[in-house]
Amino acid sequence: MKIAVLGTGAVGTTIATKLIELGHQVMIGSRSKTNERAIEFVNKFDRNVINGTFEEAATYGEIIFNCIKGEYAVNALQQAGSGIINKILIDVSIPVDTSKGTPFSLIPELCNTNSLGEEIQKNFPNTKVVKTLNTMWSTLMVVPSMLKDGDHTNFICGNDDEAKSKVRELLKEIGWKEESIMDLGDITGSRGAEGILLLWWKIWAVTIGTFSIKVIN
Amino acid sequence: MKIAVLGTGAVGTTIATKLIELGHQVMIGSRSKTNERAIEFVNKFDRNVINGTFEEAATYGEIIFNCIKGEYAVNALQQAGSGIINKILIDVSIPVDTSKGTPFSLIPELCNTNSLGEEIQKNFPNTKVVKTLNTMWSTLMVVPSMLKDGDHTNFICGNDDEAKSKVRELLKEIGWKEESIMDLGDITGSRGAEGILLLWWKIWAVTIGTFSIKVIN
Numbered sequence: 001m002k003i004a005v006l007g008t009g010a011v012g013t014t015i016a017t018k019l020i021e022l023g024h025q026v027m028i029g030s031r032s033k034t035n036e037r038a039i040e041f042v043n044k045f046d047r048n049v050i051n052g053t054f055e056e057a058a059t060y061g062e063i064i065f066n067c068i069k070g071e072y073a074v075n076a077l078q079q080a081g082s083g084i085i086n087k088i089l090i091d092v093s094i095p096v097d098t099s100k101g102t103p104f105s106l107i108p109e110l111c112n113t114n115s116l117g118e119e120i121q122k123n124f125p126n127t128k129v130v131k132t133l134n135t136m137w138s139t140l141m142v143v144p145s146m147l148k149d150g151d152h153t154n155f156i157c158g159n160d161d162e163a164k165s166k167v168r169e170l171l172k173e174i175g176w177k178e179e180s181i182m183d184l185g186d187i188t189g190s191r192g193a194e195g196i197l198l199l200w201w202k203i204w205a206v207t208i209g210t211f212s213i214k215v216i217n
Numbered sequence: 218m219k220i221a222v223l224g225t226g227a228v229g230t231t232i233a234t235k236l237i238e239l240g241h242q243v244m245i246g247s248r249s250k251t252n253e254r255a256i257e258f259v260n261k262f263d264r265n266v267i268n269g270t271f272e273e274a275a276t277y278g279e280i281i282f283n284c285i286k287g288e289y290a291v292n293a294l295q296q297a298g299s300g301i302i303n304k305i306l307i308d309v310s311i312p313v314d315t316s317k318g319t320p321f322s323l324i325p326e327l328c329n330t331n332s333l334g335e336e337i338q339k340n341f342p343n344t345k346v347v348k349t350l351n352t353m354w355s356t357l358m359v360v361p362s363m364l365k366d367g368d369h370t371n372f373i374c375g376n377d378d379e380a381k382s383k384v385r386e387l388l389k390e391i392g393w394k395e396e397s398i399m400d401l402g403d404i405t406g407s408r409g410a411e412g413i414l415l416l417w418w419k420i421w422a423v424t425i426g427t428f429s430i431k432v433i434n
Contacts, residue, residue, distance in 0.1 A: 100330065103405055103408070105329045105330045105408075106329050108329065108330075111328065111329050112322045112323050112325065112328050112329065112415070113317065113322045113325075147433060147434070148433050151433070152433040155416075157419075182420070182423070183423060184416075184419040184420065184422075184423060185419060185422060185423060188320055188419075189419045191320070191322075191415045191419075192413075192415040192416030192417070192418070192419045192420075193416065195412045195413070195415040195416060196409075196412070196413060196416050198329070198408045198409040198412040199372075199401075199408075199409025199410065199412060199413050200409070201409070202374075202401040202402060202405075202406045202408075202409045203399070203401065203409075203432055205401075205402060206399070206400060206401060206402060207432070207434055208434075209434055210434065211432055211433060211434035212432075212433050212434075213430055213431070213432060213433070214430070214431045214432075214433045215420055215424070215428055215429075215430060215431075216364060216365050216368070216369040216428060216429050216430070216431045217364070217424055217425075217426055217427065217428035217429075
């Protein structure tokens with residue numbers, strides 16, 4: 001499948017690498033086609049990956065990953081223009097506010113009664129936003145088995161059930177077990193999925209090694 | 218031990234019942250000494266429990282449980298007066314904002330960059346606030362073994378290490394395993410422990426039966 005990955009940070013390149021390994025054709029999107037990190041990344045592979053602007057990548061992809069820093073995400077998606085219309089947008093981004101130092105918090109307008117997932121859905125009503133994978137460290141997103149054979153929870157939410165089903169299939173291809181993927185309902189589930197970061201950072205500060213959250217019932 | 222339980226709702230009475238069963242001497246605190254729910258509760262037992270005002274209960278207890286609704290907690294603790302000075306206050310309360318309907322959110326001033334646990338600590342600097350147990354349904358707080366033999370996580374945080382140690386001992390007496398109690402550090406950990414409620418409500422909406430969260434690592 002042709003997949004766009006918007007963002008050239010650790011999350012974007014980790015996800016793109018996994019998708020390329022799985023045989024998908026990936027286009028990395030960034031603000032400029034001459035983005036050095038994007039070019040450096042593309043040059044690591046002999047095939048199945050190219051780079052372009054946000055708009056070129058979004059237009060290319062049948063599915064689009066949003067791996068842009070939370071504070072820039074809506075602006076970057078605006079640059080993607082018509083490329084994201086009617087597409088599934090897998091939103092992995094978190095609206096981190098680093099301006100106040102540690103402990104990190106969430107951008108005030110994008111927490112509690114709102115979230116980045118919802119904000120993107122409101123700004124792009126014809127895009128099918130699916131929030132997932134954002135509650136863990138990037139390597140764990142694409143190698144869930146590195147922790148307790150994948151026996152931990154990955155939340156998913158979004159307003160479009162068909163879109164969620166397609167994303168679920170892609171997650172399973174990546175290595176997620178069906179029973180580890182928990183559907184929280186519509187995109188307002190992003191409030192909890194993003195808000196857990198306040199807890200995540202505190203757990204991270206007192207935990208050695210990789211960790212994740214599991215819903216026990 | 219003499220323990221005060223402030224609040225006569227489901228959480229307060231559930232915790233008080235467990236403490237009485239364990240042989241502790243409990244005083245239920247409420248706004249008025251003639252509070253009907255408090256009297257009704259006390260009359261269920263033939264010993265080890267009395268009721269009184271917030272101030273009488275706080276003065277009585279060596280340890281105090283705050284089980285008051287989040288929105289009223291600081292005010293109720295002000296009524297407890299000098300009774301809470303230099304005491305350990307186990308804060309189980311959540312700053313739920315029900316004014317906007319569902320999905321429930323947190324009181325805007327008490328989330329993200331603040332929390333009820335911190336707000337109480339700021340208002341009562343000579344009280345040793347320890348936040349714990351607030352991430353689950355009340356029965357699970359006192360019967361952790363009802364879910365996977367207690368193999369799920371109870372977070373604890375607070376500024377005073379000695380106070381946290383004492384609370385940890387009480388938690389173990391209640392039935393919590395040492396390895397299931399995770400110390401998040403100082404009282405700012407309340408932001409995550411209270412904030413997880415945004416996720417909790419969404420999990421609750423799609424889950425049958427009792428559930429909790431476990432940190433996997």
